[in-house]
Amino acid sequence: MTKTIKFTIKHEWIVPLTDNRARIGITDFAQQELGDIVYVENAEVDDKVNAGDSLGVIESVKAASDFYAPISGTIVKVNESLEDEPEKINSDPYEAGWLVEIEFTDPSELEQLLDEAAYQNLIAEGEE
């Protein structure tokens, strides 16, 4: 199995931790676009989601934005520290600012996501 980071076109990242478990967050590009993050309404443990479903809402000073499940599965852990320190998503989006962990059943869904190079291309195109 691959432990490589994958990305969605909606700017979430997902990193497999084991064969059936992965950690999800939003990308550095996404946190920069949002600006100062001041509130997170996160998913709850045991929530069952399909790929593309909303997992919750991240609010910056300016606005509220949904974030989405890159793959289908059951939420098994949420980053509770974001309740008091949502700004971790700005300062450390790939580590301390992770959002949820998901238990998934269909690893092939991961294959449909973007790899790092494809994601960087997507951002570069958007900025032109």
Place this chain on the structure above:
Amino acid sequence: MSQDALKRTPLFPLYEQYGAKVINFGGWALPVHFSSIIDEHQAVRGAAGLFDVSHMGEFLIEGHQAESFLNYLLTNDVTKISINQAQYTAMCYPDGGTVDDLLVYKLADDRFLLVVNAANIEKDFNWVAEHASRFAGLSISNISDQMAQLAIQGPQAEQILQQLTKTDLSQIKGFHFLQEIEIANISDILVSRTGYTGEDGFELYLANSEAPKLWQALLAANDAIMACGLGARDTLRFEARLALYGQELSDKISPLEAGISFTVKLNKPADFIGKTALAEQKAAGLKRKLVGVELLGRGIPRHDYRVLTAEGTEIGVITSGTHSPSLKKHLGLALINTDYSEVGTTVYIEIRNKLVEAKIVKTPFLTKK
């Protein structure tokens, strides 16, 4: 919309070098922030910030009947201000709804400058022109495209601006201004002690061509001043409960309801557009008014969210809401049924189909130290 199709201020070419994140702001390409909304907000509360607000509209009203005309057009009493004095006022429809809120600058006895909201420039100009025809010898011109405006705001604004001019700025009192001032070797600047942040500060009006030079000179003058975007402008004006047209004010919301009744002079001798309706509204008692709400549960109140009672009856709507960077609370302004407007009343805000508890609090949320 592609950014190429958006209107630009004369400062646009400089945004990138100062790190701006540019967004579509009502058809204008404007910086939402340069570094971070919160950092810029704190800079203005603690030291000074510089804003490009050149998108604002400016109209010149000239003629011997200019004052009479404006006293008919506007709800405040223009006859109360002297030359080099400014006044915050509203412009209403006959039914009391608001066309716009604006500043009037008395440049001379027969010459006034109106500063209007960018989103309303065309609507306002048509409205002004339509009513001007009743007054003889008036000249009205829309000079929005020739005029830039920079706002330097914060407790250190005077000190920093003073570094760049020989004019004694301490002589300019609040809501007063001086004309044809030289700053940073740029001449013919109107320097007004006004702002939209709840802090001391100045708004500087000048020709487009000189604006980039002034921007650069102000930011280079002192390490304490920070380039600020419209995101911080919004959180700053929100904490100070300064109305934003399209949110606290609209064609459906009167200045009385929006809590700016000090701009409505029902007792001024002149008749003015909206007077009858506003007088009736006042006599009957306002059915709704603008209040502050503080969230007790989790979430952030946002524009257009509904305000309800514990029983689920709708009693109002959030006009503006955000995380307050100064108070670190989640606050909103709400236009609410007067019966529920007393400070301390418990209300509920509907956030993504959930009711979140909130209480009515005093406004402005923050007052100048």
